Amino acid sequence: DQQVKQNSPSLSVQEGRISILNCDYTNSMFDYFLWYKKYPAEGPTFLISISSIKDKNEDGRFTVFLNKSAKHLSLHIVPSQPGDSAVYFCAASPNTGNQFYFGTGTSLTVIP
């Protein structure tokens, strides 16, 4: 049972525009959420996280929004750059331990 879902397998965006990647979860016990970026043949790289006590967290070009009532989070990348082309995974964790539940990923292509 997939508790974290990324329903868009791929997304293409023009350079300089906004990229919006979406993620839904089903488990109300999740209280910590993260986004990772992955290039082929490399491990995932941490991008940004958000705790359930917040609804927004910003780090440079990356902003994560959390809507707890809808069990939905999104990652905004502004402006998008060709180097952002990668697979993006969202992940969620309950409030104990370090077990992360990952989505299946969204492949982002930023077109120059």
Add this chain to the structure above:
Amino acid sequence: KAGVTQTPRYLIKTRGQQVTLSCSPISGHRSVSWYQQTPGQGLQFLFEYFSETQRNKGNFPGRFSGRQFSNSRSEMNVSTLELGDSALYLCASHPSEGTEAFFGQGTRLTVV
């Protein structure tokens, strides 16, 4: 500061054999977790170790096992390999509970 190191990077094994993968976490990190990544499945949690004790376990058969040593290095073992075990196996270390995970580059296991 050195990152998470996984060895070997690539491995080819025959059905029925067993395999051991190794992970050295970031210095000072005491929590190590393991994930399996297969196409279309995202990252699936295998188990987490903290101070040499398994703290969480994912939904994998008993053929998958692991351990952690006093220096926080971890190994995972898969016995009686099946073709479906072909995957990228990722190790992550955590600075503390409820924080982001730092991933290694992974071990690509191919079972033939």
